[in-house]
Amino acid sequence: xxxxxxxxxxxxxxxxxxxxxxxxxxxxxxxxxxxxxxxxxxxxxxxxxxxxxxxxxxxxxxxxxxxxxxxxxxxxxxxxxxxxxxxxxxxxxxxxxxxxxxxxxxxxxxxxxxxxxxxxxxxxxxxxxxxxxxxxxxxxxxxxxxxxxxxxxxxxxxxxxxxxxxxxxxxxxx
Amino acid sequence: xxxxxxxxxxxxxxxxxxxxxxxxxxxxxxxxxxxxxxxxxxxxxxxxxxxxxxxxxxxxxxxxxxxxxxxxxxxxxxxxxxxxxxxxxxxxxxxxxxxxxxxxxxxxxxxxxxxxxxxxxxxxxxxxxxxxxxxxxxxxxxxxxxxxxxxxxxxxxxxxxxxxxxxxxxxxxxxxxxxxxxxxxxxxxxxxxxxxxxxxxxxxxxxxxxxxxxxxxxxxxxxxxxxxxxxxxxxxxxxxxxxxxxxxxxxxxxxxxxxxxxxxxxxxxxxxxxx
Numbered sequence: 001x002x003x004x005x006x007x008x009x010x011x012x013x014x015x016x017x018x019x020x021x022x023x024x025x026x027x028x029x030x031x032x033x034x035x036x037x038x039x040x041x042x043x044x045x046x047x048x049x050x051x052x053x054x055x056x057x058x059x060x061x062x063x064x065x066x067x068x069x070x071x072x073x074x075x076x077x078x079x080x081x082x083x084x085x086x087x088x089x090x091x092x093x094x095x096x097x098x099x100x101x102x103x104x105x106x107x108x109x110x111x112x113x114x115x116x117x118x119x120x121x122x123x124x125x126x127x128x129x130x131x132x133x134x135x136x137x138x139x140x141x142x143x144x145x146x147x148x149x150x151x152x153x154x155x156x157x158x159x160x161x162x163x164x165x166x167x168x169x170x171x172x173x174x
Numbered sequence: 175x176x177x178x179x180x181x182x183x184x185x186x187x188x189x190x191x192x193x194x195x196x197x198x199x200x201x202x203x204x205x206x207x208x209x210x211x212x213x214x215x216x217x218x219x220x221x222x223x224x225x226x227x228x229x230x231x232x233x234x235x236x237x238x239x240x241x242x243x244x245x246x247x248x249x250x251x252x253x254x255x256x257x258x259x260x261x262x263x264x265x266x267x268x269x270x271x272x273x274x275x276x277x278x279x280x281x282x283x284x285x286x287x288x289x290x291x292x293x294x295x296x297x298x299x300x301x302x303x304x305x306x307x308x309x310x311x312x313x314x315x316x317x318x319x320x321x322x323x324x325x326x327x328x329x330x331x332x333x334x335x336x337x338x339x340x341x342x343x344x345x346x347x348x349x350x351x352x353x354x355x356x357x358x359x360x361x362x363x364x365x366x367x368x369x370x371x372x373x374x375x376x377x378x379x380x381x382x383x384x385x386x387x388x389x390x391x392x393x394x395x396x397x398x399x400x401x402x403x404x405x406x407x408x409x410x411x412x413x414x415x416x417x418x419x420x421x422x423x424x425x426x427x428x429x430x431x432x433x434x435x436x437x438x439x440x441x442x443x444x445x446x447x448x449x
Binding site: 009010011012013014015016017018019021022023029030031032034035036038039041042043046047049050078079 | 243244245273275276277278279280281282283285288290292293296319320321322323324325358386387388389391395424
């Protein structure tokens with residue numbers, strides 16, 4: 001019962017609790033630390049499972065490291081929805097040259113199919129586009145996506161020696 | 175349109191991943207579907223549509239209304255739940271005594287309310303807003319929570335009874351949640367069952383969980399432990415609910431294991447076998 005402000009309104013106190021659980025906010029006054037930590041960990045496990053359903057090859061590519069990789073990335077990032085969470089993580093791993101080949105192919109296909117600015121919900125592309133990630137190349141024409149080149153299975157620094165630029169500079173259109 | 179009968183017997187939470195398994199359960203009379211996963215206007219998922227054609231009762235189960243939020247419930251979310259209830263010809267809908275977002279952030283899960291008069295007032299106001307738009311009664315489900323607020327004024331039984339009395343809502347009693355809360359708080363689950371208005375139970379949830387660290391987690395991805403089945407038995411000895419629903423949300427086991435869990439529920443409660 002230390003420090004709980006009885007005058008703080010319910011809305012404010014609920015916001016403090018959510019921020020502490022999903023956005024790295026300080027523990028709200030009076031809450032026991034162990035249950036808060038257990039709840040935070042359980043939420044991250046649940047989020048990891050939901051993102052894995054949207055990004056099965058990202059999760060499969062990381063294998064045993066999936067849950068800890070996701071939890072480490074997501075601990076202070078509130079969810080933007082499972083599709084965007086997985087997309088943001090895949091792009092971050094691409095930037096670190098840490099995207100497994102199957103995950104790179106999954107990302108390349110998504111990048112070719114949908115336009116995602118990192119801020120709003122991804123939208124279908126209306127024009128032909130190419131998606132690249134970790135050496136994988138996918139192309140989308142009239143809504144149909146094909147993986148033109150798989151990601152190399154042997155680890156290379158930058159996918160077939162081609163510098164793998166990140167972000168919107170990859171797009172030949174739209 | 176003829177409305178379906180209320181939930182009865184042993185049911186299972188319908189999920190796309192186990193649609194084939196559920197479709198093959200010959201005695202099934204009742205499923206629950208996550209309301210946010212059903213389109214209000216588009217076609218029903220094929221597996222669900224076929225269950226409806228068979229006359230299987232479908233109860234929409236909302237998970238993101240945030241009825242326990244301090245802010246008024248989003249009318250668009252209530253409208254969606256109402257539309258899904260119409261869509262599947264539901265006899266009732268259900269939601270949680272919980273909040274899932276605050277201050278512009280999504281928690282991604284059901285979070286507990288402080289057991290305070292202020293929280294009772296907030297949840298009752300939101301339930302009343304929902305009831306005004308819903309075509310059918312609502313059943314409210316108490317959640318499993320690891321965290322307790324530091325300044326609870328009411329115990330759990332008084333908190334829940336007060337909400338049910340003031341809203342006139344039915345109770346969706348989750349037996350696994352009763353176990354989880356009692357286990358994690360060091361309280362007696364039977365003492366809670368003795369004080370809840372069991373005549374208000376529309377149906378009961380049963381789910382699996384696991385011990386992680388110092389806590390029992392209501393995961394819905396593990397088998398139903400024996401201690402939860404024993405609590406189902408204790409509930410039925412006091413007053414058998416009209417229906418028991420098995421919730422499974424991932425790590426789906428082989429069909430034989432899921433059938434065995436449904437059979438165990440049927441035999442524990444004395445309901446007809448659905449497998």
